[in-house]
Each structure stands twice: as C-alpha cells, then as structure tokens.
Amino acid sequence: MSTATLTAIRPCSRWDPRMWETGNEGNADAIEMCDWCPFKDNCRTENPYPRGVIVAGVAHDDYGNLVTGKARKPEPEPVSARPVSLAEPYRDEILRRHRDGQTWGQIAVVIGLPLSTVRSYGRRLLAQAVAA
Numbered sequence: 001m002s003t004a005t006l007t008a009i010r011p012c013s014r015w016d017p018r019m020w021e022t023g024n025e026g027n028a029d030a031i032e033m034c035d036w037c038p039f040k041d042n043c044r045t046e047n048p049y050p051r052g053v054i055v056a057g058v059a060h061d062d063y064g065n066l067v068t069g070k071a072r073k074p075e076p077e078p079v080s081a082r083p084v085s086l087a088e089p090y091r092d093e094i095l096r097r098h099r100d101g102q103t104w105g106q107i108a109v110v111i112g113l114p115l116s117t118v119r120s121y122g123r124r125l126l127a128q129a130v131a132a
C-alpha cells in the first residue's frame with residue numbers, strides 16, 4: 001500500500017483535522033478514533049514534539065505539555081425523540097457491527113459518517129431496545 005493511501009485512511013486525515021486541535025469540541029471523538037487507529041504506534045514516533053494537538057490519543061497544549069482530562073467531554077445522554085438521523089439507512093449494519101464487537105468509531109469509518117452521528121444513533125437504538 002502506498003504512503004499516500006496509508007495517510008488517507010488515517011482517521012485524522014479522513015475527518016475534520018480541527019478535531020485533533022487541543023480544545024476543539026471534537027477532541028473526545030478524535031481521542032476515541034486514535035484509540036483504535038492502526039497507525040497509533042507509528043504516530044508517536046512520527047510526532048515526537050507535538051504542540052497544541054492530539055497525537056496517538058494524547059492531547060498536548062501549545063507548549064507540548066500533556067493535557068489530561070480537559071480534552072475529553074462528557075458523553076451525551078441518549079435522546080429518544082431526535083429527528084431522523086443520517087445513520088438511519090444503516091440501521092441494520094450498525095446493529096450487526098455493534099453486536100460483533102466493533103466500536104462506534106470503527107463503524108463510523110466503515111459507513112462513512114461522523115462518529116458523533118453513528119454513536120448517538122446507535123445509543124438511541126440500544127436504549128429503545130432496552131425500553132421495549
């Protein structure tokens with residue numbers, strides 16, 4: 001596989017790169033995607049002095065210091081009465097992949113939707129299944 005292809009399939013190349021800027025509201029999603037990124041180990045060595053960004057799931061401030069806790073945001077509560085989600089057409093695939101043990105982040109990459117969309121929709125489906 002070419003270097004260009006490998007770069008293109010990195011989550012931080014496929015999604016909005018601002019999510020990897022420390023302090024961005026997408027930091028929690030970025031960290032979750034880094035957690036299962038197959039390039040995580042290489043990423044650490046490729047970026048020895050990160051500043052103001054998340055690298056390999058670790059947030060750094062503008063001086064390169066580690067940021068602990070601040071980059072993660074609380075998980076939203078599932079809301080049952082939201083409008084129809086962009087993930088609706090993928091309902092069966094999302095449920096099947098979740099049952100197979102895939103994370104919301106992995107599923108989001110496979111179906112090509114933002115992690116937050118897939119995660120909130122998936123959690124709503126699970127909450128509805130429990131309530132039924």
Ligand code: SF4
Nearest residue numbers: 012034037040043056
């Ligand atoms: S581990 Fe590195 S290459 Fe992978 S998504 Fe995170 S920052 Fe990008």
